[in-house]
Amino acid sequence: MDTLAGKDSPVHRIDPRAKVITFVVFAGCVVSFRKYEVSALLPYFLFPAVILPLGRIPMGFLARKVLLVLPIAVLIGIFNPIFDRTVLFSVAGLGVSGGMVSFTSILLRFVLTVVAALMLVAVTGFNGICATLERFGVPRAFSVQLMMLYRYLFVLTAEGVRMSRARELRSVGRAGTGLRDFSALIGHLLLRTWHRAQRIHMAMLSRCFRGEFFLRRPMRLGSADIVFTLAWSSAFIVMRLVNMPQAVGRFLLEVFP
C-alpha cells in the first residue's frame, strides 16, 4: 500500500483533506441505506471504477485484499437468510427472501466501503490520512497512535511470517502439537514484536522524533481539490436520494414501452 501511495498520478496529487472528506461522504451515504437496498448501491461502484485506473492501483491487488477480509462480512450476514424468510419478490417464479436481499446488501456495502478505504490509503498514504485527521482537530496523541499501530501491523506480519516458517520447517507437514504450540507461538510473537517495536522506536527517537510525521507533498488546498470533493460528494448525495437504476429503468420503459 505504501509503495502505491508513493506513485504519482492526478489522484495522488489531490490534497489529502479533499480525499478524506470525499471518502467520509461516500462511506456515510453507502452505510445509510435501508437494509433491503441493493439496486441503489450499484451506482457507487462508479467511484472505484474511475479512481482505480486514474490512481494506477492494480485491480487484482485490491481484490485480494478485499477477499481477505470478506469472511467478516459473510459472518455478519450469514444468518439473515435463515431468520428472515419473508418473500419480498420472485424472479422466474422463485421467491427471494428478505434475508437473501439484506445479506446481499451487507456484502455490497462491505465491499464498497473496504474498497474505498483501501483506495484512500493507496492514493493518500497513511501519513497523509493521519495528518488530515490532525488538521481536523483530532488530538496529535491519537493520530500518532494510529500511525504507530499501522507501522506495528508490518512488524507483526514480518515476525509472524518468520515464526510460521520456522514452525513449518520443523513440523514436517504435521500440525505440530496443535493448540499448545499455537498458544506458545502467539506469546512469543507478542514478545518479539514488542521488542522489535521498541528497537524501531529507539531508532526514531535517535533521529529526534517528537511525535510528528511529515508528508511527501506539502498540503495545499487548490481549486482542483475543491472541485474533486464537491463533484464527487454531490454525486454521492444524488445517488443516495435517487435510486438511479430504478430511474434509468423507468425512463427506458417510457421511451421503449
Added chain:
Amino acid sequence: MYPDGTEALSDISIRITHGESVAVVGANGAGKSTLLLHLNGFLKPSSGSVRIGDYPLTKETLQEVRRTVGMIFQDPDDQLFMSTIQEDVAFGPFNLGLPRDEVDQRVADALERMGINHLRDKPPFRLSAGEKRRAAIATVLSMTPDIMVLDEPTTGLDPLGRRQIITILREFTHTKIIATHDLDLVLDLCARTIVLHQGRIWADGQTCDIFRDEALLHECHLEKPLSMQGCPVCSAGTPED
C-alpha cells in the same frame, strides 16, 4: 544495572576526543551495545555522567545530543521504518525542523555520498543487506552528526559489501565509535581500541598493541584478526612428495 540487580556495565570511564576513531570490542554479552546506548541517552548510568562535547547528557540537552550523535543500529531493518529510502533519509532532517528545500538537499547529498541515489524510491524491504546498511548510514548522515556510533556495521554482509562499508567509513572525518566483532575492520579503521569484558574495561590503547597481546585476547574470548594470523597455507610449507 538490570532490574534483577545484575550489573551490565561497571567502572566505565572513557574520554574520546574529536576526530578519533575508536573500536569497542568484546565477546557476546560483554556490554558493547549497552555502552553505545548510553551515548544517545537511551540508557542512563546509575552513577556518574555522560558528556557529549560541551553538554552533559540531561533531559534538557537530549535532543541536541541526539542530533550530535548519529546512531546506526545493529539491524538496519530497525532503522529503516518509512515507506521509501528517500522518506527514511528525510525523517531526521524534518524532525530537526529544517525547511523542505534544505531537507531535499540533505537527502540528495546523503544518498549521493552512500552511492544509493538509484534506490531513493524503493521500499526498504526490497533492498539487499549491503544496500540496507548503506541506507541506514545515509539516514544518519542527513542529520550531519559530529559523532557516528555504529553497532556491528558489517554483520551479515558479503565480502564486497563489507569492503564497501569499510571504504565509506574510512572517508568519514567524524568521530567514530564502532562496536564490532570484526577485528580486521578495526585494524582498517580504528587507531584506538577499547576491550570490554564482563561489563568492565579490560584494556584501552593502541589497536596494534592490543591485538598483539594474545593473553589479553584469549582472556576476553577474542582472537587475533585474520590479517595478523599469517597465512595457514604458506606457514604449513610445501608438502613433500
